[in-house]
Amino acid sequence: MKKKYIRVALTFAGFNRAQFQSFAVLALVCLKNNALFPNLPVPYTTLAALVDAYQQAMAAAAIGGPPDTAALNEAYEALLSALRQIAAYIQSLGLTNESDVLSSGFDIITPGKQPSVPLTQPVVALDNSVGGQVGVGLQALANAKAYHVKYAIGNGPMVDLGIFPNTRNIVIPKTVAGTYYSAQVQAVGGSTQYSSWSAVATIMSL
Numbered sequence: 001m002k003k004k005y006i007r008v009a010l011t012f013a014g015f016n017r018a019q020f021q022s023f024a025v026l027a028l029v030c031l032k033n034n035a036l037f038p039n040l041p042v043p044y045t046t047l048a049a050l051v052d053a054y055q056q057a058m059a060a061a062a063i064g065g066p067p068d069t070a071a072l073n074e075a076y077e078a079l080l081s082a083l084r085q086i087a088a089y090i091q092s093l094g095l096t097n098e099s100d101v102l103s104s105g106f107d108i109i110t111p112g113k114q115p116s117v118p119l120t121q122p123v124v125a126l127d128n129s130v131g132g133q134v135g136v137g138l139q140a141l142a143n144a145k146a147y148h149v150k151y152a153i154g155n156g157p158m159v160d161l162g163i164f165p166n167t168r169n170i171v172i173p174k175t176v177a178g179t180y181y182s183a184q185v186q187a188v189g190g191s192t193q194y195s196s197w198s199a200v201a202t203i204m205s206l
Helices: 017-031 044-063 066-092 098-102
Strands: 124-127 133-138 146-153 159-164 171-173 180-188 201-204
Touching: 017 044, 017 066, 017 146, 017 159, 044 066, 124 180, 124 201, 133 146, 133 180
Parallel strands: none
Antiparallel strands: 124 133, 133 171, 146 159, 146 180, 180 201
16 A cells, blocks of 8 residues: 655745744644654754744734834744744654644645635533532534633633643633633634634533
8 A cells, every 4th residue: 555645734834923823832732742743853942932932022013113023023934944844854754644743733735625614613511520620621623733722710801721732631720619710712723724712611610
């Protein structure tokens, strides 16, 4: 049988700044402690620092002047170079399962035009069976590569809990008994695809 050749997509180089930021964060989350990619050409700590520098430069450029824009461009080029190196490394491994490659957060090139399939809206169920935390439960969605979670305490505003590469072990930590907590989730694709946010789920911590 002819060996299947999986090519890693470099389409992230054409993303706009906000999409590129989302992709970089997704790759960072997916590569963390991923046993399939133990020898990243760019150390994980270096990649994390590059992502952080890019995010800070994005924020500064939004309210600053030409020097801030120049700094953003420099941060972008540095992060883009790192991501290209990692993409080349992933492809060099010769992985034969698409799911293994996709677990990196990077997309793959598939032959022919593929139909655009929007991500469905996640359904969230909260669990208070463990004291001191609230579990965020949801079913894995086809084509989703990660899940962006926000939560609120009582009637407070939604705050970011993070991006998670799978549906397991997502919790709101250090909750207070008798306090209500809410959460909603957005599925994230490998490129520019995002689902709509789920309905807000609420539960009282025990």
